[in-house]
Amino acid sequence: MCNNMPNIKILSLFSNQLEGLIPPNIWKCTHLEELALSFNNFSGNVSREIGRLRVLRELDLNANKLTGEIPTSITNASQLTLIYLSSNSFTGPVPDFGNLRQLQVLHLSENNLTGVESAYRELGFLSSLTNCRNLTFLDISNNPMMKGIHLASIGNFSTSVSSFSASNCSIRGIIPPEIGNLRNLEVFDLSKNQLTGFIPTTFPMGCKLKSLNLNGNKLAGSFPQSLSNCPSLQVLDIGNNRIQDTFPVWTGNLTDLRVLILRSNNFSGTISSHTSKASLPFPKLQVFDISRNAFIGSLPHGYIRNFKAMMDVQDNHRGDQGWFFFLFMDIH
Structure with missing residues:
Protein backbone atom coordinates (compact mmCIF):
# COMPACT_ATOMS: atom_id res chain seq x y z
CA MET A 1 0.00 0.00 0.00
CA CYS A 2 2.57 2.58 1.09
CA ASN A 3 4.90 1.55 -1.70
CA ASN A 4 2.36 3.01 -4.11
CA MET A 5 1.21 5.89 -1.89
CA PRO A 6 4.22 6.82 0.23
CA ASN A 7 2.81 10.19 1.30
CA ILE A 8 -0.69 9.08 2.27
CA LYS A 9 -1.93 11.06 5.29
CA ILE A 10 -5.47 9.77 5.87
CA LEU A 11 -6.59 6.14 5.66
CA SER A 12 -10.23 5.46 6.53
CA LEU A 13 -11.65 1.93 6.17
CA PHE A 14 -14.20 1.97 8.99
CA SER A 15 -17.62 0.28 8.93
CA ASN A 16 -16.90 -2.53 6.50
CA GLN A 17 -16.57 -6.29 6.94
CA LEU A 18 -12.81 -6.49 6.73
CA GLU A 19 -11.22 -9.32 8.67
CA GLY A 20 -7.92 -10.99 9.44
CA LEU A 21 -4.82 -9.23 10.67
CA ILE A 22 -4.34 -5.52 10.14
CA PRO A 23 -2.24 -5.38 6.95
CA PRO A 24 1.40 -4.97 8.05
CA ASN A 25 2.11 -2.53 5.23
CA ILE A 26 -0.04 0.04 7.05
CA TRP A 27 2.70 0.46 9.66
CA LYS A 28 5.05 1.57 6.89
CA CYS A 29 2.85 4.58 6.07
CA THR A 30 4.96 6.89 8.17
CA HIS A 31 3.21 10.03 6.91
CA LEU A 32 -0.18 8.88 8.24
CA GLU A 33 -1.95 11.45 10.38
CA GLU A 34 -5.34 9.71 10.64
CA LEU A 35 -6.00 5.96 10.69
CA ALA A 36 -9.60 4.71 11.03
CA LEU A 37 -10.19 0.93 10.99
CA SER A 38 -13.13 0.77 13.39
CA PHE A 39 -16.26 -1.37 13.06
CA ASN A 40 -14.66 -4.20 11.13
CA ASN A 41 -13.59 -7.72 12.10
CA PHE A 42 -9.84 -7.28 12.32
CA SER A 43 -8.31 -9.78 14.74
CA GLY A 44 -4.95 -10.70 16.25
CA ASN A 45 -2.41 -8.44 17.92
CA VAL A 46 -1.59 -4.86 17.00
CA SER A 47 1.99 -4.83 15.74
CA ARG A 48 4.70 -3.02 17.66
CA GLU A 49 5.44 -1.37 14.33
CA ILE A 50 2.63 1.07 15.13
CA GLY A 51 5.32 3.10 16.87
CA ARG A 52 6.72 4.03 13.46
CA LEU A 53 3.74 6.32 12.84
CA ARG A 54 5.40 9.28 14.52
CA VAL A 55 3.08 11.94 13.09
CA LEU A 56 -0.17 10.04 13.70
CA ARG A 57 -2.78 12.28 15.34
CA GLU A 58 -5.94 10.15 15.29
CA LEU A 59 -6.10 6.37 15.80
CA ASP A 60 -9.46 4.59 15.69
CA LEU A 61 -9.49 0.79 16.14
CA ASN A 62 -12.85 0.62 17.96
CA ALA A 63 -15.17 -2.37 17.61
CA ASN A 64 -12.94 -5.05 16.14
CA LYS A 65 -11.71 -8.40 17.48
CA LEU A 66 -8.21 -7.34 18.40
CA THR A 67 -6.44 -9.27 21.15
CA GLY A 68 -3.22 -9.26 23.14
CA GLU A 69 -1.61 -6.29 24.84
CA ILE A 70 -1.73 -2.73 23.59
CA PRO A 71 1.86 -2.31 22.34
CA THR A 72 3.88 0.14 24.41
CA SER A 73 5.39 1.46 21.18
CA ILE A 74 2.10 3.30 20.60
CA THR A 75 3.48 6.00 22.89
CA ASN A 76 6.18 6.75 20.30
CA ALA A 77 3.44 8.40 18.25
CA SER A 78 3.82 11.52 20.36
CA GLN A 79 1.44 13.63 18.25
CA LEU A 80 -1.60 11.50 19.08
CA THR A 81 -4.63 13.52 20.15
CA LEU A 82 -7.39 10.90 19.79
CA ILE A 83 -7.11 7.19 20.67
CA TYR A 84 -10.09 4.86 20.28
CA LEU A 85 -9.46 1.24 21.30
CA SER A 86 -12.83 0.34 22.83
CA SER A 87 -14.87 -2.81 22.21
CA ASN A 88 -12.04 -5.21 21.50
CA SER A 89 -10.43 -7.96 23.58
CA PHE A 90 -7.21 -6.27 24.64
CA THR A 91 -5.61 -7.75 27.75
CA GLY A 92 -2.71 -6.99 30.04
CA PRO A 93 -1.43 -3.65 31.33
CA VAL A 94 -2.17 -0.26 29.84
CA PRO A 95 0.85 1.53 28.36
CA ASP A 96 2.08 4.69 30.04
CA PHE A 97 0.39 7.39 27.96
CA GLY A 98 1.96 10.12 30.06
CA ASN A 99 4.31 11.35 27.35
CA LEU A 100 1.47 11.93 24.88
CA ARG A 101 1.25 15.60 25.78
CA GLN A 102 -1.26 16.34 22.99
CA LEU A 103 -3.70 13.60 24.02
CA GLN A 104 -7.29 14.83 24.32
CA VAL A 105 -9.50 11.74 24.02
CA LEU A 106 -8.74 8.22 25.28
CA HIS A 107 -11.28 5.40 24.84
CA LEU A 108 -10.29 2.05 26.39
CA SER A 109 -13.70 0.75 27.44
CA GLU A 110 -15.03 -2.79 26.98
CA ASN A 111 -11.76 -4.70 27.04
CA ASN A 112 -9.99 -6.90 29.60
CA LEU A 113 -7.20 -4.53 30.60
CA THR A 114 -5.56 -4.98 33.98
CA GLY A 115 -3.71 -1.82 34.93
CA VAL A 116 -0.74 0.27 33.86
CA GLU A 117 2.74 -0.60 32.64
CA SER A 118 4.87 2.29 33.82
CA ALA A 119 7.00 3.73 36.58
CA TYR A 120 3.76 4.84 38.24
CA ARG A 121 2.49 1.30 38.86
CA GLU A 122 2.28 1.82 42.63
CA LEU A 123 0.03 4.84 42.15
CA GLY A 124 -2.22 3.25 39.57
CA PHE A 125 -3.27 3.98 36.03
CA LEU A 126 -4.54 7.54 36.52
CA SER A 127 -1.16 8.84 37.64
CA SER A 128 0.30 8.10 34.24
CA LEU A 129 -2.11 10.61 32.70
CA THR A 130 -1.38 13.62 34.88
CA ASN A 131 1.06 14.92 32.26
CA CYS A 132 -1.65 14.92 29.59
CA ARG A 133 -2.60 18.53 30.12
CA ASN A 134 -5.01 18.60 27.17
CA LEU A 135 -6.98 15.50 28.14
CA THR A 136 -10.72 16.17 27.99
CA PHE A 137 -12.30 12.71 27.64
CA LEU A 138 -11.31 9.46 29.38
CA ASP A 139 -13.38 6.27 29.20
CA ILE A 140 -12.00 3.08 30.77
CA SER A 141 -15.37 1.58 31.69
CA ASN A 142 -16.15 -2.13 31.50
CA ASN A 143 -12.65 -3.38 32.19
CA PRO A 144 -13.56 -5.56 35.20
CA MET A 145 -9.98 -6.78 35.71
CA MET A 146 -8.66 -3.29 36.49
CA LYS A 147 -8.58 -3.92 40.24
CA GLY A 148 -5.37 -1.99 40.83
CA ILE A 149 -6.68 1.38 39.76
CA HIS A 150 -6.52 4.12 42.40
CA LEU A 151 -8.44 7.37 42.43
CA ALA A 152 -6.06 9.19 44.76
CA SER A 153 -4.37 11.05 41.91
CA ILE A 154 -7.58 12.32 40.33
CA GLY A 155 -7.04 15.77 41.79
CA ASN A 156 -3.86 16.03 39.70
CA PHE A 157 -5.78 15.58 36.46
CA SER A 158 -5.80 18.46 34.06
CA THR A 159 -8.60 20.90 34.75
CA SER A 160 -9.52 20.43 31.09
CA VAL A 161 -11.07 16.99 31.79
CA SER A 162 -14.80 17.16 31.03
CA SER A 163 -15.76 13.46 30.99
CA PHE A 164 -14.43 10.61 33.15
CA SER A 165 -16.08 7.19 32.95
CA ALA A 166 -14.78 4.20 34.92
CA SER A 167 -17.88 2.08 35.41
CA ASN A 168 -17.44 -1.63 36.16
CA CYS A 169 -13.69 -1.60 36.78
CA SER A 170 -13.62 -3.28 40.23
CA ILE A 171 -12.34 -0.02 41.76
CA ARG A 172 -12.01 0.00 45.56
CA GLY A 173 -11.35 2.79 48.04
CA ILE A 174 -12.90 6.23 48.41
CA ILE A 175 -13.80 9.03 46.02
CA PRO A 176 -11.24 11.74 46.74
CA PRO A 177 -12.61 15.19 47.58
CA GLU A 178 -10.24 16.64 44.98
CA ILE A 179 -12.79 15.99 42.23
CA GLY A 180 -13.93 19.52 43.05
CA ASN A 181 -10.69 20.72 41.46
CA LEU A 182 -11.84 19.48 38.04
CA ARG A 183 -13.58 22.72 37.17
CA ASN A 184 -14.69 21.61 33.69
CA LEU A 185 -15.96 18.18 34.69
CA GLU A 186 -19.38 17.48 33.13
CA VAL A 187 -19.66 13.66 33.23
CA PHE A 188 -18.47 11.58 36.19
CA ASP A 189 -19.35 7.87 36.13
CA LEU A 190 -17.99 5.46 38.76
CA SER A 191 -20.99 3.14 38.81
CA LYS A 192 -20.75 -0.62 39.44
CA ASN A 193 -17.54 -0.57 41.45
CA GLN A 194 -16.69 -1.30 45.09
CA LEU A 195 -16.27 2.22 46.40
Whole structure:
Protein backbone atom coordinates (compact mmCIF):
# COMPACT_ATOMS: atom_id res chain seq x y z
CA MET A 1 0.00 0.00 0.00
CA CYS A 2 2.57 2.58 1.09
CA ASN A 3 4.90 1.55 -1.70
CA ASN A 4 2.36 3.01 -4.11
CA MET A 5 1.21 5.89 -1.89
CA PRO A 6 4.22 6.82 0.23
CA ASN A 7 2.81 10.19 1.30
CA ILE A 8 -0.69 9.08 2.27
CA LYS A 9 -1.93 11.06 5.29
CA ILE A 10 -5.47 9.77 5.87
CA LEU A 11 -6.59 6.14 5.66
CA SER A 12 -10.23 5.46 6.53
CA LEU A 13 -11.65 1.93 6.17
CA PHE A 14 -14.20 1.97 8.99
CA SER A 15 -17.62 0.28 8.93
CA ASN A 16 -16.90 -2.53 6.50
CA GLN A 17 -16.57 -6.29 6.94
CA LEU A 18 -12.81 -6.49 6.73
CA GLU A 19 -11.22 -9.32 8.67
CA GLY A 20 -7.92 -10.99 9.44
CA LEU A 21 -4.82 -9.23 10.67
CA ILE A 22 -4.34 -5.52 10.14
CA PRO A 23 -2.24 -5.38 6.95
CA PRO A 24 1.40 -4.97 8.05
CA ASN A 25 2.11 -2.53 5.23
CA ILE A 26 -0.04 0.04 7.05
CA TRP A 27 2.70 0.46 9.66
CA LYS A 28 5.05 1.57 6.89
CA CYS A 29 2.85 4.58 6.07
CA THR A 30 4.96 6.89 8.17
CA HIS A 31 3.21 10.03 6.91
CA LEU A 32 -0.18 8.88 8.24
CA GLU A 33 -1.95 11.45 10.38
CA GLU A 34 -5.34 9.71 10.64
CA LEU A 35 -6.00 5.96 10.69
CA ALA A 36 -9.60 4.71 11.03
CA LEU A 37 -10.19 0.93 10.99
CA SER A 38 -13.13 0.77 13.39
CA PHE A 39 -16.26 -1.37 13.06
CA ASN A 40 -14.66 -4.20 11.13
CA ASN A 41 -13.59 -7.72 12.10
CA PHE A 42 -9.84 -7.28 12.32
CA SER A 43 -8.31 -9.78 14.74
CA GLY A 44 -4.95 -10.70 16.25
CA ASN A 45 -2.41 -8.44 17.92
CA VAL A 46 -1.59 -4.86 17.00
CA SER A 47 1.99 -4.83 15.74
CA ARG A 48 4.70 -3.02 17.66
CA GLU A 49 5.44 -1.37 14.33
CA ILE A 50 2.63 1.07 15.13
CA GLY A 51 5.32 3.10 16.87
CA ARG A 52 6.72 4.03 13.46
CA LEU A 53 3.74 6.32 12.84
CA ARG A 54 5.40 9.28 14.52
CA VAL A 55 3.08 11.94 13.09
CA LEU A 56 -0.17 10.04 13.70
CA ARG A 57 -2.78 12.28 15.34
CA GLU A 58 -5.94 10.15 15.29
CA LEU A 59 -6.10 6.37 15.80
CA ASP A 60 -9.46 4.59 15.69
CA LEU A 61 -9.49 0.79 16.14
CA ASN A 62 -12.85 0.62 17.96
CA ALA A 63 -15.17 -2.37 17.61
CA ASN A 64 -12.94 -5.05 16.14
CA LYS A 65 -11.71 -8.40 17.48
CA LEU A 66 -8.21 -7.34 18.40
CA THR A 67 -6.44 -9.27 21.15
CA GLY A 68 -3.22 -9.26 23.14
CA GLU A 69 -1.61 -6.29 24.84
CA ILE A 70 -1.73 -2.73 23.59
CA PRO A 71 1.86 -2.31 22.34
CA THR A 72 3.88 0.14 24.41
CA SER A 73 5.39 1.46 21.18
CA ILE A 74 2.10 3.30 20.60
CA THR A 75 3.48 6.00 22.89
CA ASN A 76 6.18 6.75 20.30
CA ALA A 77 3.44 8.40 18.25
CA SER A 78 3.82 11.52 20.36
CA GLN A 79 1.44 13.63 18.25
CA LEU A 80 -1.60 11.50 19.08
CA THR A 81 -4.63 13.52 20.15
CA LEU A 82 -7.39 10.90 19.79
CA ILE A 83 -7.11 7.19 20.67
CA TYR A 84 -10.09 4.86 20.28
CA LEU A 85 -9.46 1.24 21.30
CA SER A 86 -12.83 0.34 22.83
CA SER A 87 -14.87 -2.81 22.21
CA ASN A 88 -12.04 -5.21 21.50
CA SER A 89 -10.43 -7.96 23.58
CA PHE A 90 -7.21 -6.27 24.64
CA THR A 91 -5.61 -7.75 27.75
CA GLY A 92 -2.71 -6.99 30.04
CA PRO A 93 -1.43 -3.65 31.33
CA VAL A 94 -2.17 -0.26 29.84
CA PRO A 95 0.85 1.53 28.36
CA ASP A 96 2.08 4.69 30.04
CA PHE A 97 0.39 7.39 27.96
CA GLY A 98 1.96 10.12 30.06
CA ASN A 99 4.31 11.35 27.35
CA LEU A 100 1.47 11.93 24.88
CA ARG A 101 1.25 15.60 25.78
CA GLN A 102 -1.26 16.34 22.99
CA LEU A 103 -3.70 13.60 24.02
CA GLN A 104 -7.29 14.83 24.32
CA VAL A 105 -9.50 11.74 24.02
CA LEU A 106 -8.74 8.22 25.28
CA HIS A 107 -11.28 5.40 24.84
CA LEU A 108 -10.29 2.05 26.39
CA SER A 109 -13.70 0.75 27.44
CA GLU A 110 -15.03 -2.79 26.98
CA ASN A 111 -11.76 -4.70 27.04
CA ASN A 112 -9.99 -6.90 29.60
CA LEU A 113 -7.20 -4.53 30.60
CA THR A 114 -5.56 -4.98 33.98
CA GLY A 115 -3.71 -1.82 34.93
CA VAL A 116 -0.74 0.27 33.86
CA GLU A 117 2.74 -0.60 32.64
CA SER A 118 4.87 2.29 33.82
CA ALA A 119 7.00 3.73 36.58
CA TYR A 120 3.76 4.84 38.24
CA ARG A 121 2.49 1.30 38.86
CA GLU A 122 2.28 1.82 42.63
CA LEU A 123 0.03 4.84 42.15
CA GLY A 124 -2.22 3.25 39.57
CA PHE A 125 -3.27 3.98 36.03
CA LEU A 126 -4.54 7.54 36.52
CA SER A 127 -1.16 8.84 37.64
CA SER A 128 0.30 8.10 34.24
CA LEU A 129 -2.11 10.61 32.70
CA THR A 130 -1.38 13.62 34.88
CA ASN A 131 1.06 14.92 32.26
CA CYS A 132 -1.65 14.92 29.59
CA ARG A 133 -2.60 18.53 30.12
CA ASN A 134 -5.01 18.60 27.17
CA LEU A 135 -6.98 15.50 28.14
CA THR A 136 -10.72 16.17 27.99
CA PHE A 137 -12.30 12.71 27.64
CA LEU A 138 -11.31 9.46 29.38
CA ASP A 139 -13.38 6.27 29.20
CA ILE A 140 -12.00 3.08 30.77
CA SER A 141 -15.37 1.58 31.69
CA ASN A 142 -16.15 -2.13 31.50
CA ASN A 143 -12.65 -3.38 32.19
CA PRO A 144 -13.56 -5.56 35.20
CA MET A 145 -9.98 -6.78 35.71
CA MET A 146 -8.66 -3.29 36.49
CA LYS A 147 -8.58 -3.92 40.24
CA GLY A 148 -5.37 -1.99 40.83
CA ILE A 149 -6.68 1.38 39.76
CA HIS A 150 -6.52 4.12 42.40
CA LEU A 151 -8.44 7.37 42.43
CA ALA A 152 -6.06 9.19 44.76
CA SER A 153 -4.37 11.05 41.91
CA ILE A 154 -7.58 12.32 40.33
CA GLY A 155 -7.04 15.77 41.79
CA ASN A 156 -3.86 16.03 39.70
CA PHE A 157 -5.78 15.58 36.46
CA SER A 158 -5.80 18.46 34.06
CA THR A 159 -8.60 20.90 34.75
CA SER A 160 -9.52 20.43 31.09
CA VAL A 161 -11.07 16.99 31.79
CA SER A 162 -14.80 17.16 31.03
CA SER A 163 -15.76 13.46 30.99
CA PHE A 164 -14.43 10.61 33.15
CA SER A 165 -16.08 7.19 32.95
CA ALA A 166 -14.78 4.20 34.92
CA SER A 167 -17.88 2.08 35.41
CA ASN A 168 -17.44 -1.63 36.16
CA CYS A 169 -13.69 -1.60 36.78
CA SER A 170 -13.62 -3.28 40.23
CA ILE A 171 -12.34 -0.02 41.76
CA ARG A 172 -12.01 0.00 45.56
CA GLY A 173 -11.35 2.79 48.04
CA ILE A 174 -12.90 6.23 48.41
CA ILE A 175 -13.80 9.03 46.02
CA PRO A 176 -11.24 11.74 46.74
CA PRO A 177 -12.61 15.19 47.58
CA GLU A 178 -10.24 16.64 44.98
CA ILE A 179 -12.79 15.99 42.23
CA GLY A 180 -13.93 19.52 43.05
CA ASN A 181 -10.69 20.72 41.46
CA LEU A 182 -11.84 19.48 38.04
CA ARG A 183 -13.58 22.72 37.17
CA ASN A 184 -14.69 21.61 33.69
CA LEU A 185 -15.96 18.18 34.69
CA GLU A 186 -19.38 17.48 33.13
CA VAL A 187 -19.66 13.66 33.23
CA PHE A 188 -18.47 11.58 36.19
CA ASP A 189 -19.35 7.87 36.13
CA LEU A 190 -17.99 5.46 38.76
CA SER A 191 -20.99 3.14 38.81
CA LYS A 192 -20.75 -0.62 39.44
CA ASN A 193 -17.54 -0.57 41.45
CA GLN A 194 -16.69 -1.30 45.09
CA LEU A 195 -16.27 2.22 46.40
CA THR A 196 -16.72 2.93 50.10
CA GLY A 197 -16.72 6.05 52.25
CA PHE A 198 -18.75 9.14 51.45
CA ILE A 199 -19.79 11.15 48.43
CA PRO A 200 -17.51 14.22 48.45
CA THR A 201 -18.98 17.48 49.69
CA THR A 202 -16.60 19.64 47.69
CA PHE A 203 -18.65 20.46 44.58
CA PRO A 204 -17.89 24.18 44.15
CA MET A 205 -20.04 27.13 43.15
CA GLY A 206 -20.30 27.23 39.38
CA CYS A 207 -19.80 23.48 39.12
CA LYS A 208 -20.38 22.35 35.48
CA LEU A 209 -21.39 18.78 36.27
CA LYS A 210 -24.20 17.45 34.08
CA SER A 211 -24.18 13.74 34.93
CA LEU A 212 -23.15 12.02 38.18
CA ASN A 213 -23.55 8.23 38.30
CA LEU A 214 -22.39 6.40 41.43
CA ASN A 215 -24.94 3.58 41.26
CA GLY A 216 -23.95 0.17 42.58
CA ASN A 217 -21.22 0.91 45.14
CA LYS A 218 -21.02 0.79 48.95
CA LEU A 219 -21.12 4.52 49.63
CA ALA A 220 -22.53 5.65 52.98
CA GLY A 221 -23.12 8.90 54.83
CA SER A 222 -25.41 11.70 53.74
CA PHE A 223 -26.31 13.04 50.30
CA PRO A 224 -24.18 16.20 49.88
CA GLN A 225 -26.17 19.37 49.37
CA SER A 226 -23.11 20.92 47.70
CA LEU A 227 -24.43 19.26 44.52
CA SER A 228 -26.91 22.12 44.45
CA ASN A 229 -23.91 24.16 43.26
CA CYS A 230 -24.17 22.25 39.96
CA PRO A 231 -27.16 23.94 38.26
CA SER A 232 -26.64 22.07 34.96
CA LEU A 233 -27.18 18.60 36.46
CA GLN A 234 -29.36 16.43 34.25
CA VAL A 235 -28.60 12.94 35.64
CA LEU A 236 -28.17 12.22 39.34
CA ASP A 237 -27.95 8.50 40.10
CA ILE A 238 -26.80 7.24 43.51
CA GLY A 239 -28.96 4.13 43.58
CA ASN A 240 -27.90 0.85 45.24
CA ASN A 241 -25.63 2.29 47.91
CA ARG A 242 -25.91 2.80 51.68
CA ILE A 243 -26.73 6.52 51.85
CA GLN A 244 -28.54 7.61 55.03
CA ASP A 245 -30.45 10.85 54.77
CA THR A 246 -33.85 12.45 54.43
CA PHE A 247 -35.37 13.32 51.07
CA PRO A 248 -33.15 15.92 49.31
CA VAL A 249 -35.73 18.65 48.75
CA TRP A 250 -33.04 20.86 47.25
CA THR A 251 -32.90 18.64 44.14
CA GLY A 252 -36.20 20.23 43.10
CA ASN A 253 -34.29 23.43 42.42
CA LEU A 254 -32.14 21.76 39.74
CA THR A 255 -34.15 23.03 36.81
CA ASP A 256 -32.36 20.86 34.17
CA LEU A 257 -32.63 17.61 36.17
CA ARG A 258 -34.14 14.79 34.10
CA VAL A 259 -33.10 11.68 36.06
CA LEU A 260 -33.15 11.31 39.85
CA ILE A 261 -32.43 7.81 41.16
CA LEU A 262 -32.18 7.25 44.92
CA ARG A 263 -33.41 3.63 44.98
CA SER A 264 -32.08 0.96 47.35
CA ASN A 265 -30.47 3.18 49.97
CA ASN A 266 -31.32 4.07 53.57
CA PHE A 267 -33.28 7.28 52.99
CA SER A 268 -36.04 7.75 55.56
CA GLY A 269 -38.59 10.18 56.95
CA THR A 270 -41.31 12.13 55.20
CA ILE A 271 -40.88 13.78 51.83
CA SER A 272 -41.09 17.51 52.47
CA SER A 273 -42.81 19.89 50.10
CA HIS A 274 -40.80 22.16 47.87
CA THR A 275 -40.28 25.45 49.70
CA SER A 276 -39.16 27.80 46.93
CA LYS A 277 -41.84 30.23 45.74
CA ALA A 278 -39.72 31.37 42.82
CA SER A 279 -40.07 28.17 40.80
CA LEU A 280 -41.92 24.87 40.70
CA PRO A 281 -39.94 21.71 41.52
CA PHE A 282 -38.53 19.28 38.94
CA PRO A 283 -39.75 21.05 35.77
CA LYS A 284 -37.89 18.65 33.43
CA LEU A 285 -37.81 15.45 35.49
CA GLN A 286 -38.50 12.27 33.49
CA VAL A 287 -37.15 9.49 35.74
CA PHE A 288 -37.96 9.55 39.45
CA ASP A 289 -36.97 6.40 41.37
CA ILE A 290 -37.02 6.44 45.17
CA SER A 291 -38.00 2.78 45.58
CA ARG A 292 -36.60 0.49 48.30
CA ASN A 293 -35.98 3.12 50.95
CA ALA A 294 -37.81 3.85 54.20
CA PHE A 295 -39.84 6.94 53.34
CA ILE A 296 -43.10 7.43 55.22
CA GLY A 297 -46.16 9.61 54.78
CA SER A 298 -47.39 10.80 51.42
CA LEU A 299 -45.78 12.23 48.34
CA PRO A 300 -46.63 15.95 48.14
CA HIS A 301 -49.22 16.61 45.43
CA GLY A 302 -47.18 19.56 44.22
CA TYR A 303 -44.50 17.21 42.97
CA ILE A 304 -46.91 15.01 41.03
CA ARG A 305 -48.68 17.98 39.46
CA ASN A 306 -45.39 19.39 38.24
CA PHE A 307 -44.01 16.21 36.68
CA LYS A 308 -45.03 17.69 33.33
CA ALA A 309 -41.99 16.38 31.45
CA MET A 310 -43.30 12.85 32.04
CA MET A 311 -46.53 13.76 30.30
CA ASP A 312 -45.01 15.36 27.19
CA VAL A 313 -44.98 12.65 24.55
CA GLN A 314 -42.73 14.51 22.12
CA ASP A 315 -40.19 15.35 24.81
CA ASN A 316 -40.19 11.89 26.38
CA HIS A 317 -40.05 9.61 23.36
CA ARG A 318 -36.52 8.66 22.42
CA GLY A 319 -36.81 6.25 19.49
CA ASP A 320 -35.20 2.92 20.35
CA GLN A 321 -34.80 4.06 23.93
CA GLY A 322 -38.57 3.83 24.34
CA TRP A 323 -40.36 5.88 26.97
CA PHE A 324 -38.93 7.44 30.03
CA PHE A 325 -40.59 6.03 33.13
CA PHE A 326 -41.96 7.18 36.46
CA LEU A 327 -41.22 4.76 39.29
CA PHE A 328 -41.38 5.06 43.04
CA MET A 329 -42.14 2.82 45.99
CA ASP A 330 -45.39 3.07 47.94
CA ILE A 331 -44.68 5.38 50.86
CA HIS A 332 -45.89 4.05 54.19
